Amino acid sequence: MNDSGDRLAGEGRIRCASLPESLKVAGIVLVPLMMQGVLQRRPWAVSLLARLDVDRWGNRVLRRLRRRHGGSSVLVNLLGRRMVVLLSPGDVHRVLEGSPQPFTLDNREKHASLSQFEPHGVLISTGPVREARRAYNEEILDTAHPVHRLGETIGAVVREEAGVLLGNARAAGGVVTWPLFAESFWRTVRRVVLGDAARDDVEVTGELSRLRADANWSYLRRPRPRVREAMMRRIRTYVGQGQAxxxxxxxxxxxxxxxxxxxxxxxxxxxxxxxAGTASFRLMALLATHPEQERRADADRTGQLDYLRACVLDCLRLWPTTLVVLRDGTEPIRWGTVTVPAGTAFAAPSSFLHRDEELLPYAHRFAPEIWLDGTADDNWSLIPFSGGPGVCPGRNLVLLVTSVLLAELRREHRFTLRSRPALTPQRPLPYMLNHGAIRLGLAPR
Incomplete structure (x- = not known):
């Protein structure tokens, strides 16, 4: 086998895929991605595609495509839409660090979807307006700080709702299912974002879920302004209450x-x-089946939250919740010997990059240590929260909520995996894991 330098000898170049190659990328990589639902997962599709192990086939297609083109990223043409599929960390670095100019976050497909429920969102904003919205997001979310200024209050909310979840699980025969976990997690989220008064307001998140399901269809589904306005009225009410x-x-x-x-x-x-909820539930299954990581998570109480943050990050590496990171070129871009026209899409397929077995020796195993020992630092194959100037501004807040939740759930209880597939350190982890089918047994320590 060649070393990584030989395998990526074409890094920094773009080759044009043939028509058969473009059709294979569309049929085996992009169509399953869209079937799952980019903005709102379709449970039936996630279940079916996980059983078929579709991501394994998609990764094989992209790996062979990269080899065939000398390690370069490839330009595919799909029904007149040009897209550069980024297949090397160096190319991912160039695009994400080059955002928002000349690689805008306001990608055409992303805009068509997100504008249906957040038309003024920072992800589809440009120019000075984007800068103002980004700065506001960072100020409220405390992007630069590992622990949010409301960390103590948020921690208390998370621990309280974790206790309710454990009580409900005991009442259900000592089993935690995805519906039970998701119901609890959304109560937590509503309290963290909107306040205690929103704890049981399933309508506000239900309306958001309906809008996201429609937005999965991008151009093919008309917006539903009445549903959005009903949701926004509820959110404005909670802001007006100003609950501390x-x-x-x-x-x-x-x-x-x-x-x-x-x-x-x-x-x-x-x-x-x-x-974050999906990743937390999957991580509970991982820790239940990986004794070494479970012991580490329980051994050092002083560093427990840091280790659990690393566990969450690696769970997001193994099974990304952002399936593809998208940018559009705002101007003609010289790339090696090719000039890529303005308006071309650039796609970083996270499920391929995170499981790139030719570059990542830990590709198919649970490896939280890489987020603690420097291995993951500046590795542009790993983009669980995107990267560069467009990195998720809520990254630290999400990691705070999830790590506190997992620490509290595990404080006096152990979990066992009672569903398939079996997850074990002795075998490569599956490319896809249907969180909706996970069942966890609950027992006191």
Missing amino acids: GCLAALVAATPAGPDVDPVGQMTQWLFAFDG
């Missing part, structure tokens, strides 16, 4: 410029927590 200790209170108290639309930013915060 939640993000809504910070929004109410923080001045914003005329183009920011502070309340309009909050739908993205709710949306972003969805993947």
Whole structure:
């Protein structure tokens, strides 16, 4: 086998895929991605594609494509839409660090979807307006700080709801299922973002879920302004209440410029927590089946949250909740010997990059240590929260909530995996894991 330098000899170049290659990328990589639902997962599709192990086939296609083109990323043409599929960490680095210019986050497909429920969101904003909205998001979410200024209050909310979840699980025969976990997690999220009064307001997150399901169809589904306005009225009500200790209170108290639309930013915060819940539940299954990591998570109470943060990050590496990171070129871009026209899409397929067995010796195993020992630092194959100037501004808040939740659930209880597939350190982990089918047994320590 060649070394990584030989395998990526074409890094920094773009080759044009043939028509058969483009059709294979579309059929085996992109169609399954869209079937799952980019913004709202379709349970039936996730279940089916996990059984078929579709990501394994998609990764094989992209790996062979990279080899065939000398290690370079490839330009595919799909029904007149040009897309560069980024297949090397160096190329991912160039695009993500080059955002928002000349690689805008306001990708055409992303805009068509997100505009249906967050038309003023920072992810589809450009120019000075984007800068103002990004700065506002970072201020409210405390992007630069590992622990949010409301960390103590948020921690208390997370621990309280974890206790309720454990009580409900005991009442259900000592079994934690995805519906039980998701119900509890969304109660936590509503309290963190909107305040205690929103704890049981399933309508506000239900309306968001319906809008996201429609947005999965991008151009093919008309927006539903009445549903969005009903959701926004609810969110504005909670901001108006200004209950202390939640993000809504910070929004109410923080001045914003005329183009920011502070309340309009909050739908993205709710949306972003969805993947955190999925990752947390998958991680519970991983820790239940990986004794070494389980012991480490329980051994050092002083460093427990740091280790659990690393566990969450590696779970997001193994099974990304952002299936593809998208940018569009705003101008013609010279790339090696090729000039890529303005308007071309650039796609970083995270499920391939995170499991690139030719570059990552830990590709198919649970390896939280890489997020602690420097291995993951500056590795542009690993983008669980995107990267560069467009990195998720809520990264630290999400990691705080999930690590505190997992620490509290494990404080006096152990979990066992009672569903398939079996997860074990002795075998490569599956490319896909249907979180909806996970069943965890609960027992006191």
